[in-house]
Amino acid sequence: MVDNAARDALRAFVSERDWAQFHTPENLAKSIAIEAGELLECYQWNAQGNEQAIRDELADVLSYCILLADRLGLDAxxxxxxxxxxxxxxxxxxxxxxxxxxxxxx
Known part of the structure; x- marks a missing residue:
């Protein structure tokens, strides 16, 4: 499952860039949907997909999910x-x- 290391690394990444101001629950939820669409796009024309692209897009989806849970004060x-x-x-x-x-x- 998600450990605190991933959440803490995401918090630091966001803090270093002063992006928390943009991370409203609404914006994070939108980002999850957008990234999920990009993950699905990896399979649009190839049922196997491109492994690296899949890994990257899945990481984006998971990252935004962790950030949203954190923003809401929830344990992912x-x-x-x-x-x-x-x-x-x-x-x-x-x-x-x-x-x-x-x-x-x-």
Whole structure:
């Protein structure tokens, strides 16, 4: 999961450039969507994608997610763990194993 080293490095990077003023929750959420689109673009014409481009775009998405969680005073790792617990309840193994159906269709 996300450790404090990544969050702390991102905080330092942003601070050195005085970019926190631009990192409103709205702007960070927009940036996540934009970078996710760029990640998807890596697969636009090639199902395999370019590995380095994928790594770079995935890093951008993750970076903005970490920054948004931090800006909101949330622990990114704990968010994932909490959501995983909810998903476990919605998708019990005995009903969902090997299936891609939405929880309300199981």
């Amino acid at each position: 790792e704990q968010l994932v763990l909490d959501k995983l617990e909810k998903s476990r309840a919605k998708y019990p193994v005995e009903k969902s194993r090997g299936r891609s159906d939405k929880y309300d269709q199981l």
